[in-house]
Amino acid sequence: MSLIEELTWRGMIHQIMPGTEELLNKEKVTGYLGTDPTADSLHVGNMASLMLLVHLQRHGHQPIALVGGATGMVGDPSGKSAERNLLTEEQLQHNIAGLKEDLKKVLDFDRAENPALLLNNHDWFKEMNVLDFLRDIGKNLTLNYMMAKDSVKTRIETGLSFTEFSYQLIQGYDFYYLWKNHNCKVQFGGSDQWGNITAGTELIRRMGQGEGWAVTCPLITKADGSKFGKSAGGAVWLNAEKTSPYKFYQYWLNASDEDAPAFIRKFTLLSKEEIEALDKEQEERPGVMQRKLAETVTTMIHGEEACQKAIASSQLLFKKDKNALLGLNAAEIEEIFEGVDTFDLKKESHGDQLSIIDFLSQETGILPSKSEARRSVQQNSISINLEKVGLDYEISASDILQEKYIFVQKGKKNKYLVVVS
Numbered sequence: 001m002s003l004i005e006e007l008t009w010r011g012m013i014h015q016i017m018p019g020t021e022e023l024l025n026k027e028k029v030t031g032y033l034g035t036d037p038t039a040d041s042l043h044v045g046n047m048a049s050l051m052l053l054v055h056l057q058r059h060g061h062q063p064i065a066l067v068g069g070a071t072g073m074v075g076d077p078s079g080k081s082a083e084r085n086l087l088t089e090e091q092l093q094h095n096i097a098g099l100k101e102d103l104k105k106v107l108d109f110d111r112a113e114n115p116a117l118l119l120n121n122h123d124w125f126k127e128m129n130v131l132d133f134l135r136d137i138g139k140n141l142t143l144n145y146m147m148a149k150d151s152v153k154t155r156i157e158t159g160l161s162f163t164e165f166s167y168q169l170i171q172g173y174d175f176y177y178l179w180k181n182h183n184c185k186v187q188f189g190g191s192d193q194w195g196n197i198t199a200g201t202e203l204i205r206r207m208g209q210g211e212g213w214a215v216t217c218p219l220i221t222k223a224d225g226s227k228f229g230k231s232a233g234g235a236v237w238l239n240a241e242k243t244s245p246y247k248f249y250q251y252w253l254n255a256s257d258e259d260a261p262a263f264i265r266k267f268t269l270l271s272k273e274e275i276e277a278l279d280k281e282q283e284e285r286p287g288v289m290q291r292k293l294a295e296t297v298t299t300m301i302h303g304e305e306a307c308q309k310a311i312a313s314s315q316l317l318f319k320k321d322k323n324a325l326l327g328l329n330a331a332e333i334e335e336i337f338e339g340v341d342t343f344d345l346k347k348e349s350h351g352d353q354l355s356i357i358d359f360l361s362q363e364t365g366i367l368p369s370k371s372e373a374r375r376s377v378q379q380n381s382i383s384i385n386l387e388k389v390g391l392d393y394e395i396s397a398s399d400i401l402q403e404k405y406i407f408v409q410k411g412k413k414n415k416y417l418v419v420v421s
Contacts, residue, residue, distance in 0.1 A: 001272075003059040004215075009272060010265040012052065012217045014191040017201070020213040023185065024061065028114070031056050031186035031215075032064035032178055034121070034171065036072040038087070040098030041239035044251070045229035047106075047267055048220050052188040053116070054106050058269070062114040064184060065103045067096050069122030071170050096120065102238045105301050117182070121174050137173050138166075140206040141199060150195055168199040175200025176207055186213045220266070223258035238301050244335050245302040249310035252294035257282070260289045268296040317415075322386045330402040337407070337417045345406070345420045353394040356382070366408060366416050376410055383409040 004021040007013050023029060033053050035046065042050070053063040072092050087095070100118060107116040146152060146168060152160060175197070178184035187197045194216050201212040220228040229236055236251045237243040243251075255263050260282070264275055270292075282289040298307040313336045316324045328336065343364040360366050360373035360382065367373040376382050377391050384399055385407050399406050406418040 003055060003061070006059075007052065007055060007215075007217075011262060012048070012055075012266055013215060014218040015194055015214070015216045017198075017214040019211075020186060020215055023213055024059075028061055029056075029186055030062040030064060030178075030182055030184040031188055032066050032119075032175075032184050033188045034066040034068055034071070034174060035099060035103075036068040037092055037095035037099050038072065039237075040095040041237040041242050042099060042102040043229050043235040043237050044267075045220065045235075047238075048217050049188060049190045049193075050103075050106060051266060052215065052217055054269070056188070057107060057114060057116060060114060062117070063107060064117045064119055064178060064182065065107060066174060066178070067099050067103075067118070067120045068174075069093075069096055069120040070125035071121060071167065071174070072096075098239060105238065119178075121170075121177075124177050125170070125173075133169075137169055137203070137207075140203055141169060141172070145202070146199075150192075152195075168196045171196040172199035172203045175212055176203040179204050179210060179212055180208060185211075186215060188215050188217075191216045191219050217266075220262075223256055240302055240306070244338050245298060245306040246310045246313050246335055247338055248302065249294045249298045249307065249314060252297050253290050253314065255290050255293060257286065257289075260293055264289060264293045264296075268293065268300075270296060317386075320383075320386045325386055325407065326401065328401070330404060333401060333405050333417075337405075337415070340415045340417050342417045342419055345418050347420060353396050356384075356389055356391065356393040356395065359395045360408075364418055366410075366418075381411045 001009065002021070003024050004013070004016070031053070033049055035042065035050075053065065057063045069092060072087060072095070103116075103118060109116045109118060146165070147156075152165065152168075175184070175187050187200055189197055194214070197214045197216070201214060204210045204212040222228050231247070231251050235243075236248060238248075240248075252263070252267075261275075261279060264270065264278065268275075270278075278289045278292060295307060295311065298310055302310075312324075313332070315321070316328075316336070343366055345359075345364050354363060356377055357370050357373045360376070361368070361370045367376060374391065377389065377393075380388055382389055384393070384395070385401065386409070395406070400420050401407070404420055406420065408416040408418060410416070
């Protein structure tokens with residue numbers, strides 16, 4: 001398949017400028033995607049548009065990953081109901097360094113042919129003064145043209161600063177600059193970026209008497225209406241320090257049966273044949289697609305070793321393998337149970353042994369009352385370190401993992417980690 005055919009099959013095209021497919025089919029093309037450093041890591045929501053660059057490179061074209069050191073100072077109003085908080089120069093530089101590390105996980109900057117380029121738009125804006133900006137760039141787009149953009153129209157009534165209003169000029173100039181200096185002909189982005197991207201094609205036409213093209217991907221939504229890229233603990237980041245490989249793996253593993261087919265097409269490089277085979281296998285073995293999705297994306301972002309560790313940790317709880325649980329060190333316990341509700345237990349508040357009822361209720365507060373604790377134990381729904389316990393069970397030193405932790409489970413879904421101090 002050609003690049004556009006593959007992106008279409010994967011459901012990754014929302015809008016495409018006429019002539020883009022013909023251009024990509026006839027020559028090697030340089031294309032770019034811009035990312036503003038609003039945080040020090042990318043999250044999985046950024047991956048949808050980033051995968052456009054990954055496929056561009058796989059099909060023999062050259063990708064440019066543009067980090068918005070300049071645009072990050074302004075703030076993009078697209079898809080936002082209120083103005084962003086402006087970042088300090090120190091915050092921006094910290095965030096840019098983090099984004100560069102994430103980009104290197106998915107793009108190849110070292111290959112002999114069509115290596116990815118990493119650029120920062122602050123490099124060409126830092127010497128430009130406001131008069132040059134207004135004279136050389138601002139005069140090329142009319143107020144009517146800029147007001148017609150969705151990113152502006154949706155914010156006019158609630159308020160839009162001139163700073164944000166000028167964002168499309170700045171991003172548009174990025175495209176013009178890359179077209180002029182790097183022969184970059186195509187800009188990629190999410191569907192909310194269409195207005196900013198076409199501002200760039202207009203500047204190329206007016207300032208350079210040339211032509212630029214555009215491709216956007218749909219913004220990802222989940223079948224149940226919840227926001228894609230969010231978990232119970234917040235955003236799912238590509239940085240392992242912000243979202244552990246275990247939690248990252250779990251996010252994809254927990255994809256619904258409705259979402260998994262779309263996710264595996266958009267976020268992996270598995271072939272059409274492999275994915276269609278998984279479609280059939282999923283009907284007979286529900287969950288097989290989610291496991292393949294989680295394994296593939298986690299390996300791509302965090303590497304094979306981290307992925308296998310996440311799989312082993314996941315199976316530990318799923319298979320209720322107490323021996324594996326006992327073999328974990330403190331750091332591994334903290335990683336596996338990151339995001340699980342935690343409760344404290346003070347050693348000095350009780351003797352060497354503690355009844356299971358007191359432990360669950362008054363000593364930790366996992367359950368609100370002794371009566372509810374007793375009822376849960378009687379219903380055989382309480383496990384301590386993966387083993388069911390009865391009313392006569394007493395918590396002792398032998399239950400404390402690595403002299404610090406006790407894992408408690410109520411039913412299948414409610415997991416708690418008690419920290420002993």
